[in-house]
Amino acid sequence: MDLKEESALKGDLETHWYYVSKGRALQKMLDQNTVETVLDVGAGSGVFPKAFIKDGFCKSAICVDPNYSDDWLSKNQHDQIQFVRSVERVDAPLVTMIDVLEHVDDDVELLSYYVERAATGTTFLLSVPAFQYLWSSHDEFLDHRRRYTLKMLRNTAERAGLKPQKMRYFFGALFPVAAASRLADRLVSGNKEPESSALGSLPNPINQALIRIHDVERVVMFPWNRLFGVSAFCVAEKTVDRN
Numbered sequence: 001m002d003l004k005e006e007s008a009l010k011g012d013l014e015t016h017w018y019y020v021s022k023g024r025a026l027q028k029m030l031d032q033n034t035v036e037t038v039l040d041v042g043a044g045s046g047v048f049p050k051a052f053i054k055d056g057f058c059k060s061a062i063c064v065d066p067n068y069s070d071d072w073l074s075k076n077q078h079d080q081i082q083f084v085r086s087v088e089r090v091d092a093p094l095v096t097m098i099d100v101l102e103h104v105d106d107d108v109e110l111l112s113y114y115v116e117r118a119a120t121g122t123t124f125l126l127s128v129p130a131f132q133y134l135w136s137s138h139d140e141f142l143d144h145r146r147r148y149t150l151k152m153l154r155n156t157a158e159r160a161g162l163k164p165q166k167m168r169y170f171f172g173a174l175f176p177v178a179a180a181s182r183l184a185d186r187l188v189s190g191n192k193e194p195e196s197s198a199l200g201s202l203p204n205p206i207n208q209a210l211i212r213i214h215d216v217e218r219v220v221m222f223p224w225n226r227l228f229g230v231s232a233f234c235v236a237e238k239t240v241d242r243n
Helices: 005-010 017-029 049-056 069-073 107-116 137-141 150-159 175-189 204-220
Strands: 037-041 058-064 081-083 094-098 123-129 164-168 231-237
Touching: 005 017, 017 049, 017 094, 017 164, 017 231, 037 049, 037 175, 049 058, 049 081, 049 094, 058 123, 069 081, 107 123, 107 150, 123 150, 150 164, 150 231, 164 204
Parallel strands: 037 058, 037 094, 058 081, 094 123
Antiparallel strands: 123 231, 164 231
């Protein structure tokens, strides 16, 4: 979860169609099995852990992000969510990395850091932007390094020491629109410096309509979709301790 994008949305995250829909799809990937604690890496303001707790998916969360300022840390601690810059060990049964791996040069190294510190049997839930041909000024604004196919995401997970269990694309319902708009963006923007994220606040009727569209997708398309989408998801498990 990107703090830069959160700033562009002016804090309107918990009701934004993208975050509501993605949060529900993430829980669907895990078959809505509840856990005690979630460790969310690159958590930003913790929009997804907050949704998980609200929905009863987990009781508490640890949010890790090296970009937290001292002021942020002093103002944002509470009983159910702990915000920290780093962790030396992973005790949570579920580790989430939502829109994180695309931000670093070595995604295997970052993922391996947490896999090596996790117990055998720990579940990892990964989400990344999908398909390099959807690259646009949105990715450049957010300092992305790459977009992924499921095959690329599987390879990253396996090289980090995980065994992928389930993989899906999401936001397939809007894939044709996204592909057309990203192509138009490249033609128009050229070499201009990116100025903003593609996600922005929308009028409530449109926002609610997009949530409903993706509620339908989550039931009808998501369980089998290994073909196309704007995001790629992977559920993987640490099955062997390599230390």
